[in-house]
Amino acid sequence: MKRASVSDVQSFIDERPFGHFQRLIFFMCFVIVLLDGFDTAAIGFIAPSLLGEWHLARPDLAPVLSAALFGLAFGALVSGPLSDRVGRRSLMIGSVFLFGVACVASAFSDNIGQLTALRFMTGIGLGGAMANAVTMMDEFCPTRRRATVTSLMCCGFPLGAALGGLLAAWLVPHAGWRSVLMLGGVTPILHGALLVVKMPESVRFMVANGKPVARIRAVLSRISADAIGVRGFAMTESAPATGHNGIGLVLSRSYIVGSVMLWIAAFMGLLIIYALFNWMPILLRDAGLSLKSATLISALFPLGGVGAVLCGALMDRFNANLVIATCYALAAVSLFCIGATAAHVLLLVPSVLVSGVLMNTAQASMNALAAAFYPTEGRGTGVAWMLGMARFGGIAGSFLVAELMRSHFTLVGFFATIAVAGALACIALLIKQVAPPQVFSAAPEGIRSLSH
Template sequence: MHQNNALSEKGATPPAVAGSNAQSVNVQDFLNQHPFSRFQWLIFALCFIVVLLDGFDTAAIGFIAPSLLKEWGMTRPDLAPVLSAALFGLAAGALIAGPLADRMGRKLVLSISVLLFGVACTWSSFAPNLGQLTALRFLTGLGLGAAMPSAVTLMSEYCPDQRRSTLTNAMFCGFPLGAACGGFLAAWMIPQWGWRSVLLAGGIAPLLLAVMMLYFLPESVRYMVAKGQPAARIRAALSRVSATLGDARSFIMSEKNITGNARSGASVVLSRPYITGSVMLWLTYFMGLVIFYALINWMPLLLKDAGLAPKTATLVSALFPLGGVGAILCGWLMDRFNANRVIAVCYALTAVCIYAIGQVTGNVGALMLVVFVGGTLMNTAQSSMPALAAAFYPTQGRATGVAWMLGLGRFGGIAGSFLVAELARRQFGIGGIFSILAVAGLIAAAALLVKQSAQSKNTK
């Protein structure tokens, strides 16, 4: 049976054939040839909710921070550990979960991750002091960091090739939506029930979702083929996509079998055909988060120092994270054109806008325009990166590849915050600070072009 389910060595495999006379069914051809089914929309919905809750719980600590200061009588610097704990947990969770998902399966790791951040977030609502809340926020981040790449990988492996980037990017839009919903819910809940109610809601929802996932979420069909699992399991999953499958008993995939040289997800990601692309993905995502966190954390203060009224500076800064829905359009372009170049253009244009922010602070109208356009381009590019990584790696290393990019990239957020603090300490003006941040966008664009060049050489 294992040999029947093995991957194709050269990629020249027969197309998917329905019915009992099929010698072998190519699972990706089968997904490509049939309409996107209710079963696949169910997978999309469950993964979208995972990402939405990820956004809610990641942002929750920021919404309750003022209440913590008041109730526990702390100063702003006292909040630094609890605000950063989840960020370190996100990085650690992603780095650990990717190889586990490639070894143990996407569904198991995703379900455990959702359960972990649900339990940790619920428990944190009862934290009696800052020390325990900080530790629980790290555990919450651990689960959140593990869940995101597993959801991206599972979703991408049930998508037809011609719609993969569009659907994966649409799923990833759940993150900013969850963060935004968290703000509205916090504003309503905290005055009535206190800050603990926000964490309690953010914990109970993923616990309920974890139960639903155990019952309704399938394992990745591509993962099952790669691992040589019983044909009956693969047939059961594909039959829910289309009943035309019949009683096919052998399944293959049209991607190069590299398991002879790479026994784990990590060894795939670090193997010679993929190492250059891997490093370029890490660098790109890192630089994107340098820009994102630098502007989210510092732009209100920088604009205020440049002479804007505090309220105006806050409102202008709030325009920056609004453009994440542009990722759906970017996904559509990625499915039709060269994905590396599409995202590289977004990063390059982001750099232009970031530079312009530092030059037009005297004109509020122009400032609002470049902040909004820059935010749309930045969030679009960054939200499209998981889909790009998922398409780059083969099944044996996909979860590790996506997870390591997300995990290592998190350190860019830490670096961005410290970078602006150091530049301000050295008395750089607002024009100089934004000019330096713009360089990160150019580096991200260049890294994707290097990845494209290396990818082209490997396919020749």
């Protein structure tokens, strides 16, 4: 059979339906993000139990609540450049096993120091897994559906966090807080085994790095048998060429303004989210709710992340920067309303849910925004570094609430303070919109063929 000469790999994906093989990749990446959300939020839901068992003061929880976030930041910042060098698949699988084993070990902690160290190790794995899952899914998506599919996948994070709250509300009274961590560790270990068997390497990464065309054809043939008749594969990027890879591209003159604005918006978003993930159950307990009610109402906040599906669809049709900026602006308004309704459960429940929809929708959609912003040579680093910088926002959120509690802020004052972060995220994306990458040079991608 005579082979066609050369096919552009993205055009090959774009011209075919989102089929069974891509849905399998979506499922595997979605589960990674789901487990990331579960394990990240688990510590907040077991925090009230730690206070009693280990006789801690509330501010004593700040280090353990933020330990995983330090690990997440470190894991994302390191894994991004590595994935642009060695590939998405190996970093993803290793990261999943790491956070699973560390989470299981944390269930056997005897004191706050041990738990803090193991949560840091858990975070390193979480940071690498999440960043590579986003990049992998983006690179297997048709361009016309990229934001929708990536945002849908990222809904796994808030859903996982909400699932953590619902399961913790049942598990902690019946089996203790350690059972939550055990569940959060065993599940990713089992999923890691599936990844070893089923997860392919990114075809865009393989083309960009000159991998053997037979490997590329083998993966693409699972999308369509048409790939069997193609002699070689090329790749073109609509983004500006810079002559750099990885960190050099992310920090290049073409991309630096957009990169910094993505970091600021993601930082502010996770400041809000982790402040509420980690502290809302305690804050609502202090407002007079029972432990079970405080846990269940707090679980409504991450559940709101399912709105990212609609946001992704809007991003595929309209200006993505402006869509997410609008979500952040409305989230800032709704967050302020939570403090004013805390004394009235019937008003508090919808307030928490609406703010969760807006806030988690905006934050989950940031992953698709970053993945679309960078070309293949720097996408792994760009997405991972945005996520890494965002985790520092989560760290800041944990310590910010501790300081506000020391200063005896009221609930109204607390939510008014963190609402400012939502406004700053909105402003950052508006700046990114008016300062897009500038094309200083342009060069076509090399052709990857049988000769490689």
